[in-house]
Amino acid sequence: MLATLFLATACARIARPEGWAGPTLADDRLVASIGRGELAAIDIEDSSGSVIWRFPPKDQKHPDGSEIEPLAIYSTPLVADDTVYFGAYDGWFYALDLATGDISWERETGGPIVGSAAVEDGVVYVGSDDGKLYALDAETGDLQWQFKSGDSIWATPLLADGVVYAASMDKKAYALDAASGEEIWHFKADGGLPSTPVLVDGTLLVGGLDRRLRALDVASGEQKWAFKADNWFWTRPLVLEDTVYAGSLDGKVYALDVKDGTPKWEEPFDTGEPVRAAPLLLDDVLLIANRKGNISGLDPEDGQAVWGPIELDKTILSDPLGQEATAYISAQGGDLFIVDKDGKTALLELTE
Template sequence: MNGQCDRRTFVTSAATGCLLGLAGCLSGSSEKVSVDDATPDVPSPDPDASVAWETFQYDAANTGVAPGAGPAPGSSGEIVSRWEFETGGGVYSSPAVVDGVVYVGSDDGSLYAISASSGTERWSFETDDSVTSSPAVVDGTVYVGSGDGSVYAIPADANSTPDAEWRVETEGAVAGSPTVADGVVYVGSSDNHLYAISAADGEVLWRFETDETILRAPAVADGTVYVGSNDGSLYAIDTDSETERWQLETDDRIQSRPTVANGAVYVGSNDNTIYAAEADSGEVRWTFQIEGSVTASPAVTDHAVYVGGFDNRVHALSPAAESESEGDQPADPASYFWTHRGLNAVRSSPVVVGDALYVGNEDGTVTSLSAETGEENWQFATGGWVAGSPAVVDGVVYVGSGDGSVYALEEA
């Protein structure tokens, strides 16, 4: 095989894994470290559930939790790629999957619409710079940002050469993903602003200024939009009035997308800390420190917070700290159920579907873990970084890679 490896799974152990990446085939180990005897409650998978994966981490709150079930190794013990779709650049955008079509951006400057069943191109839309932004597909329209500084609205059922319904130009690159809620598109720009744009006609309703670049997607829940900035702060902004409700300052840049669940907002910071704050007030519930930056976004169920970091690990945390906040003092640091160590940094934001967690790694792999125990179900090697978040629809995992391809992973 000329020193290369098959793009196949390594089930339950990566110790024999041959990982395709910039350094070629690598060897290493992946271990699960139990912290205590407690495990989070997880729902049973529902293989009959069919979902539309409309946006980054499944919903506008970025919870990363969806119904259904993902692929599990069959009698052959393998997960394989149903198809691989090659683009002209790295794919760091996270796919959306709606009505049998996969929508994803590429560093080659294009947004692609791909048949989920066959992997054939339905159409592509060219922008003037890289598309690392993850598309949002709502009510028949695809919304996506580009490094050219624009936000585009494109008809989802377009022909092979679609025209944009509208285009809004900002004064900086739009690397983050749009979040669509109640007819409004919320998106950040490297011009330091968060934009609220009418989904119908592209009218800019308001702009909210921070002190530095906004690189990642906001979360929207209960009339509030939450967004992090490179100025180190997490902002909560009223969706109607544009007024700031509260601001949480951290000690470094926030390049993680916030997640809203259980009455709290969860976000990582480059100060190596994961924060849980009251969604309505910004009061810190608890913090959890790791040995590296946290640029991935948490996935949050009713019983656990899952997040990866530059410590090469995925952590499963208890959403409740041991004590409550008092005055200006946050609660005790969160305890955790388990941690799973991989070979490289975890930029990819995990998703939880049924009883399994799915996440990418800079070593080029996509891994499925037990959401309850952290035990590895399977691992699949691509040819480049996996920085985007997977989408899991009808038993198939769709994910992009820095090797320039989009993969559809299923049971062998």
């Protein structure tokens, strides 16, 4: 009985947050998560991948004197005006100096931060697990306004024309006035909305835990169409001309007509494992990464594999970053992979 108890307890260890922050490019450097709760600026001009700075800094603490322990970073860093903005699972939102990695300012929210930030007109917007969307002064971190939804906000807010769109796990997508935080409209789905919305031609695309990718009218919030998959939509969709590409946790990637949601490929592309990472266009190849770390290059026209799958044997849940014909992919554990449009893959070796 004791042996069983030990076994059961070993199986029942607490699920540890690992993080799935994607990389960001700023000038000649890549800002990326290089381990659990660790961020670094990496010189990519230098082929050795030398680390310029690391976060958390050894010599800095929170304003109350406590140690900085980000726990995990899910928030893909956002770079604007030589500042790196990101939130961490410890509930703190950080603004770092891009050149040195020093903390310019930091602000605590009421829960872990999972989504990334959006910035416009000197205001940075970020959602938190406490259900609030925060609008902070990009220079000082001072609170401009906050909007309380009914559940966690894990999606990255989207800004367009003075409106901030936020998807919440309370099953609602909100359109808020970016200046005041006043609600303009909301749409209620049948499941939580963890997916970052995308805007195209007056249509807001958002995926949810009700297995649906929905297209909403951006002016009224009314649903235009909904496409149902075999599992949840958690990816940020990619729109190319009149086609939206979205991966699902059912392991498939769908290509749908933006106008009415009808499938464009004969069959969705089946990767065999959940897809959370957003699809990425590399030149003329659609790059798809699934949770197991299998990367495939598809023809966006018909969904047929051009190359792959390449097996990285790493958990990949983060959104890849594209730079011309090169993709940077962060795997859980801190490995950074470089993939070109022909499927040639290399591990970015970091040096101090």
